[in-house]
Amino acid sequence: MAAVSVNDAHRIAVPQLDMPPRLLLGPGPSNAHPRVLQALSSPQVGHLDPSFIALMTEVQELLRYAWQTDNSLTIPVSGTGSAAMEATLANSVEPGDVVVVGVNGYFGERLCDMAARYGADVRRIEKPWGEVFDLDEIGEALDAHRPAILALVHAETSTGARQPIEGVGELCREMDTLLLVDTVTSLGGVPLFIDAWGVDMAYSGTQKCLSCPPGLGPLTFGPRAVEKLARRAEKVPNWYLDLTAVSRYWGSERTYHHTAPINMNYGLREALRLVAEEGLEKRWERHRRNAQALWDGLEAIGLRCHVPFEHRLPSLTTVQVPEGVDAKRVAQTLLRDFNIEIAGGLGQLAGRVWRVGLMGYNSRPENVSRLLDALERAIMAA
Amino acid sequence: MAAVSVNDAHRIAVPQLDMPPRLLLGPGPSNAHPRVLQALSSPQVGHLDPSFIALMTEVQELLRYAWQTDNSLTIPVSGTGSAAMEATLANSVEPGDVVVVGVNGYFGERLCDMAARYGADVRRIEKPWGEVFDLDEIGEALDAHRPAILALVHAETSTGARQPIEGVGELCREMDTLLLVDTVTSLGGVPLFIDAWGVDMAYSGTQKCLSCPPGLGPLTFGPRAVEKLARRAEKVPNWYLDLTAVSRYWGSERTYHHTAPINMNYGLREALRLVAEEGLEKRWERHRRNAQALWDGLEAIGLRCHVPFEHRLPSLTTVQVPEGVDAKRVAQTLLRDFNIEIAGGLGQLAGRVWRVGLMGYNSRPENVSRLLDALERAIMAA
Numbered sequence: 022m023a024a025v026s027v028n029d030a031h032r033i034a035v036p037q038l039d040m041p042p043r044l045l046l047g048p049g050p051s052n053a054h055p056r057v058l059q060a061l062s063s064p065q066v067g068h069l070d071p072s073f074i075a076l077m078t079e080v081q082e083l084l085r086y087a088w089q090t091d092n093s094l095t096i097p098v099s100g101t102g103s104a105a106m107e108a109t110l111a112n113s114v115e116p117g118d119v120v121v122v123g124v125n126g127y128f129g130e131r132l133c134d135m136a137a138r139y140g141a142d143v144r145r146i147e148k149p150w151g152e153v154f155d156l157d158e159i160g161e162a163l164d165a166h167r168p169a170i171l172a173l174v175h176a177e178t179s180t181g182a183r184q185p186i187e188g189v190g191e192l193c194r195e196m197d198t199l200l201l202v203d204t205v206t207s208l209g210g211v212p213l214f215i216d217a218w219g220v221d222m223a224y225s226g227t228q229k230c231l232s233c234p235p236g237l238g239p240l241t242f243g244p245r246a247v248e249k250l251a252r253r254a255e256k257v258p259n260w261y262l263d264l265t266a267v268s269r270y271w272g273s274e275r276t277y278h279h280t281a282p283i284n285m286n287y288g289l290r291e292a293l294r295l296v297a298e299e300g301l302e303k304r305w306e307r308h309r310r311n312a313q314a315l316w317d318g319l320e321a322i323g324l325r326c327h328v329p330f331e332h333r334l335p336s337l338t339t340v341q342v343p344e345g346v347d348a349k350r351v352a353q354t355l356l357r358d359f360n361i362e363i364a365g366g367l368g369q370l371a372g373r374v375w376r377v378g379l380m381g382y383n384s385r386p387e388n389v390s391r392l393l394d395a396l397e398r399a400i401m402a403a
Numbered sequence: 404m405a406a407v408s409v410n411d412a413h414r415i416a417v418p419q420l421d422m423p424p425r426l427l428l429g430p431g432p433s434n435a436h437p438r439v440l441q442a443l444s445s446p447q448v449g450h451l452d453p454s455f456i457a458l459m460t461e462v463q464e465l466l467r468y469a470w471q472t473d474n475s476l477t478i479p480v481s482g483t484g485s486a487a488m489e490a491t492l493a494n495s496v497e498p499g500d501v502v503v504v505g506v507n508g509y510f511g512e513r514l515c516d517m518a519a520r521y522g523a524d525v526r527r528i529e530k531p532w533g534e535v536f537d538l539d540e541i542g543e544a545l546d547a548h549r550p551a552i553l554a555l556v557h558a559e560t561s562t563g564a565r566q567p568i569e570g571v572g573e574l575c576r577e578m579d580t581l582l583l584v585d586t587v588t589s590l591g592g593v594p595l596f597i598d599a600w601g602v603d604m605a606y607s608g609t610q611k612c613l614s615c616p617p618g619l620g621p622l623t624f625g626p627r628a629v630e631k632l633a634r635r636a637e638k639v640p641n642w643y644l645d646l647t648a649v650s651r652y653w654g655s656e657r658t659y660h661h662t663a664p665i666n667m668n669y670g671l672r673e674a675l676r677l678v679a680e681e682g683l684e685k686r687w688e689r690h691r692r693n694a695q696a697l698w699d700g701l702e703a704i705g706l707r708c709h710v711p712f713e714h715r716l717p718s719l720t721t722v723q724v725p726e727g728v729d730a731k732r733v734a735q736t737l738l739r740d741f742n743i744e745i746a747g748g749l750g751q752l753a754g755r756v757w758r759v760g761l762m763g764y765n766s767r768p769e770n771v772s773r774l775l776d777a778l779e780r781a782i783m784a785a
Contacts, residue, residue: 134642258520
């Protein structure tokens with residue numbers, strides 16, 4: 022066989038990495054805490070090193086604190102929040118299971134798509150984007166569909182609405198339904214009580230209120246969810262996210278499944294350490310206070326929030342785009358001239374809102390001031 | 404509803420991160436290059452920021468160089484190498500497809516498991532762990548099974564064997580079979596020519612010969628694989644790894660799918676930049692030279708390699724454990740007393756070999772010396 026020689030067509034010369042100093046006030050990622058960035062570049066150890074195994078135990082315990090749960094199966098899966106989202110469904114849904122999904126934004130839509138790929142009989146309950154479901158509506162849906170799983174989005178990143186979860190767990194228990202909750206934009210920034218609220222499964226991301234870069238997807242499974250997983254007739258139809266195997270690596274067996282993202286776990290440990298240092302009550306109150314300052318400031322410059330006060334997320338605010346203003350152009354000006362990232366709307370809210378995040382480390386008074394000033398200028402210039 | 408108060412049971416106080424200075428000479432992860440660790444902690448930008456989009460283009464182009472391919476669909480998926488492995492199967496296998504897997508180690512076994520979860524009719528061809536398949540054997544298997552996909556492991560991390568791929572692509576084209584190749588422990592360290600060898604799909608990890616921490620899974624799909632994907636009757640039964648959607652984010656549309664692991668991509672860019680700086684020919688030769696020094700040194704202290712010379716991987720060597728020596732104890736001594744990680748054998752080779760990696764940045768003469776000296780002492784002490 023003739024020897025092959027190396028082709029240099031794609032051997033491009035690129036300069037040293039030099040990223041612009043963005044202030045990330047969109048729907049996420051938000052800026053990582055400097056201590057988290059520093060932790061990321063700590064020296065590597067192996068994924069079965071005693072020092073890493075000790076770190077895994079710490080990460081799990083600190084996640085339990087952040088989520089307010091005693092669930093043993095509380096781990097970060099080795100992908101972003103979307104992977105954790107899929108892991109909850111891949112492991113809990115069996116073909117033919119009825120799954121009721123509360124769809125009041127983009128992530129409700131995605132839950133329907135994912136659940137259907139695992140063979141669920143998906144039943145949608147719907148609200149306009151920005152509204153939430155009340156307990157009666159949820160109770161009626163449970164009565165009508167008697168689902169195996171009810172999925173709700175606690176913090177809808179596409180709308181800024183906070184879905185109340187209190188009381189839903191009790192309704193689900195009456196029906197033998199598992200309660201699955203999206204907490205991507207609430208974990209570490211918005212009051213959240215997995216055990217007290219009777220949530221059976223939840224997932225999140227690291228790049229929102231935890232102030233860690235994206236790359237890990239925390240999830241938690243309670244006893245009822247673990248039991249459904251143990252009773253499955255067939256293997257989980259997703260190898261990478263199969264919690265029956267992943268949990269043996271994170272559990273006491275420490276059996277090799279795949280190589281964990283070592284350095285991302287360094288970062289997550291530091292991010293969760295910061296949550297424990299500050300304390301959840303103070304952290305939630307900080308998010309609330311800075312969001313209130315943002316809302317007051319927006320009103321002062323003549324802008325309105327899309328979501329009614331009582332259901333607003335402190336972590337993510339949707340701001341109505343005034344008549345005649347080009348939403349996209351304003352966001353581009355903020356990025357180009359002020360190094361501030363905010364985002365536009367998705368789906369029903371495309372072109373109608375901006376999405377402004379004040380998450381984790383970024384939830385600080387100086388960021389509120391900086392944004393309000395820049396936003397006012399950018400709107401005037403548009 | 405009664406207000407819930409925060410439970411501090413899991414609010415543990417953990418000290419500042421302080422990982423031991425390991426030299427990772429196992430089957431991976433290997434130590435990241437210092438420039439890669441530094442890049443990891445660069446300031447974050449958003450996943451749709453123009454600066455990140457430019458970086459994505461660079462990463463793709465540099466991956467094409469490392470893999471020696473012009474394939475447009477060449478990207479890192481947002482999980483570890485195992486996620487990339489699953490992505491190749493999830494996207495290419497349709498229920499009922501015959502998939503022939505060359506099983507001569509742990510990763511061949513895993514390919515069978517994964518393919519079956521996607522409904523493949525898996526046909527195994529087998530060899531003892533450490534041996535490889537010759538072209539005649541592969542041709543016979545293609546004749547006998549006429550598969551949609553043939554999966555081979557170029558670099559079997561569990562055995563240290565290098566499966567020759569030259570000529571297999573031609574055989575597969577005659578049968579209209581797609582050739583899928585595991586290159587986890589070869590990309591960036593062992594001669595590998597995706598296009599010249601007619602490989603249709605390949606996947607890899609970042610934590611082996613690329614010297615980047617684990618957390619991304621490069622993959623490449625050639626035109627025939629892309630065509631099969633486009634012809635699928637049903638959606639890919641895996642949302643997170645669905646390349647029809649992921650490729651729209653990495654392609655010219657830049658459509659949001661999930662938030663990419665920003666900082667991990669900083670690291671991968673730097674790792675691939677180092678590959679392009681050094682050049683593949685020099686890099687492959689460096690791996691070969693240092694492996695030869697290891698093999699000579701092992702022989703000099705009376706140890707033997709498990710794999711015959713002509714099929715040895717320069718990146719991963721399996722060393723036979725001498726009669727009467729406790730393999731696990733030696734590895735523990737190396738870790739505890741010398742801060743060197745090596746690994747034991749898996750499956751058929753459990754207890755019978757040590758696995759020693761010289762990958763990427765770690766493939767250096769001083770590491771060979773340090774290991775040989777420490778290994779000899781640890782065996783004497785055992």
